[in-house]
Amino acid sequence: MSTYTVEDLLPRIQESTDAMDYPMAYAYCEKALQLAPTDTRILETMGQVEIELEKFADARQHFLQAIQLQPDTGYSKYMYLGQLSVEMEAIGAFQKGVDLMMMEYQQQQQEEETAQLLADKIASALCSMTEIYLTDCCFEPDAEQKCETYLQQAQQVNPNNAEVYQLLASVRLSQQRNEEAAKILEESIGFWIEKEVGDPSIPNYDARLGLVKLLLEVGMIPQAFTVLERLQKENDQVVDLWYLYGWTYYCMGEDTSGDDRLTHWEDARDCLELALKLSQVSGYDDDALLEHAKELITSINTVVPPSAPEEEVEVLPDDEADYVSDNDDAMEM
The missing domain is CATH 1.20.58 (Methane Monooxygenase Hydroxylase; Chain G, domain 1)
Incomplete structure (x- = not known):
């Protein structure tokens, strides 16, 4: 391994992560960082591997290093840092990532598939920012307005994203605007409920479990059953x-x-x-x-x-069973 170059190690790191052999990927990353301690590709990859190994503090430091070296390109490191941060620091990381993604999105709009992937990521980041203002930063004076702004931006970029509408419904519930929340939830479900399993527009399993809770909160019981039945078929x-x-x-x-x-x-x-x-x-x-x-x-x-438990039927030895059977016959006679 001592004769390897960084370019030799990069595909080995990728192979190890693809195989979910994170300890091996980590070993390759360590060696690569010894050879090139300021290579942002290695720093970001090391951070991703450390997340899988639950080395969160180390991952955070490597993403911060990558940002310091290359602050104005590459949105992924900001997304990871946002997930590893709290409150306003997380907001700042996500915002920078969204800004970089928006620049790329505007350049990629002719490439429909690439643009859609970016739109999904932008919407997801804006939803994460909204959730921070709904929870950790809910006492900030502009928290409510920030939620409205982020979700409006998300709808503009990705108007058919069920996650965005579901979160908007949650905001409306927090504002005690339950009728509006119910209408928004109906719209959110409509984006995916007829789609086949595996369609990328379908929210993930946990998100749909959260959806059921919102549906119950506004009394949409038939819709809750519809979502639960689909979830049951999947797992x-x-x-x-x-x-x-x-x-x-x-x-x-x-x-x-x-x-x-x-x-x-x-x-x-x-x-x-x-x-x-x-x-x-x-x-x-x-x-x-x-x-x-x-x-x-x-x-x-x-x-x-509750019903009383059914009495267990005692299994008799063959000779006793024959005796009981004989006596039953005798009683019938």
Whole structure:
């Protein structure tokens, strides 16, 4: 390895990362940095590998080095730094990355596929910035206006991005504008609900789980079931899926009465109990969700008592079974 050049090492790093052999990729990166400590390609790649190895502080330092050496080209390092930063520092990193992407986007608009990929990345970065102002920076005096501005920019660049509309609905809910939120959620779902699995316009699994929570918040129960059914077909071993199924059935029961309520709440209990069982198998650690699932089950049990467990049938030895059978025949005679 001592005779390798940086150009020799770069494809080896790529091969290792493609194979998800991050320790080997890290070793190659270390050697490459010894040979070329100011090569921004190596610094950025090292940062990406360190993220996979959960060496977050080291990754952050390598991205900062790359930015110092090459501040006005290459948006990726700013996106990674934004993810590794908090509050206004994260906003600053994402903003610089968005500025660089916008410059490239304007140059690439003739290349439709490349322009669409950039538009997706720009929208995603603007959504990340919005979420920071909704959470960590929510007390900033201009937080609400920043959310509106970022989401408006995202819609202009990528008008059919479901993630953008979903986040806009979340902002409207925080403003207690629930009717507007419901309309926006309907529009968001419409962008992808008829698409085949694997279509890039479909939000990722976790995003759609978040969508179900928003739908329940505005009382869109049929739409919540539609999203859950699609998620179940993709992966039915997810704790959150069955928790949300249970919560949705519970909400449906609250809106009905009589036998319908009992049926919906029995279905809710089945789903919630399955969520708890899956959590034990998978080592799931969202304590608040699990506690809410237990609370819902307890509430249901006060109205719909759980069925008594079926008695186990005792398996008798052959000779005793014959004896019982003979006696049964005798009784019939």
